[in-house]
Amino acid sequence: MTACAEETGIAARKFKKLCTPQQFAAFAKELAEAPPETADTKRRICLGDTATMERTFTEEDIQQFAKLTGDYGKLHTDAAFAAKYGFGRPVVHGILTGSLLSSIMGTTLPGAGTILMDENLTFTAPVYAGDTITASIKLVHMEEKKRWYIGEFKGTCKKSDGTLAVEGTIHQLMMKTLFTYYENNQ
Secondary structure, three states, rough: OOOOOOOOOOOOOOOEEOOHHHHHHHHHHHHHOOOOOHHHHEEEEOOEEEEEEEOOOOOOHHHHHHHHHOOOOHHHHHHHHHHHHOOOEEEOEEEEEEHHHHHHHHHHHHHEEEEEEEEEEEEEOOOOOOOEEEEEEEEEEEEEEEOOEEEEEEEEEOOOOEEEEEEEEEEEEOOOOEEEEEOOOO
């Protein structure tokens, strides 16, 4: 075949433009002589693995979450009501704060291709617009099934002053086609 091969739309490798039979033959030789790709594409996970993320919540976040979920509870959306009943100002929805844990699990640890199975969260302190939260996840237990793993994670969300705002246990399903589990991190 002597047609030109363009790099556009070719995702497997970064190709040079090949227009002559000689260029194509040289490239074919280069591919044939290249060592086979042996990189393990599975994500390696071990007990004790941790991951964190940080987020500062805004008043806009509270309003957008209320709009998305329909939860316009006055403690979240009415400053006068929140002040009158002991919070001083509107509180970030607890589940919005806790969702940082799910965000970590879906993107970082364990990562893409996982499914949240359940979570048991306790909300221990209010979070307000302007608060910066550090969410942390730690893999504490792993159960192996035929086609997947079920990981048990401990999670916390802490305010910048160290106050614990959310803590809990989360179970995440991880397909064996995407993850490799090791007993220890060696």
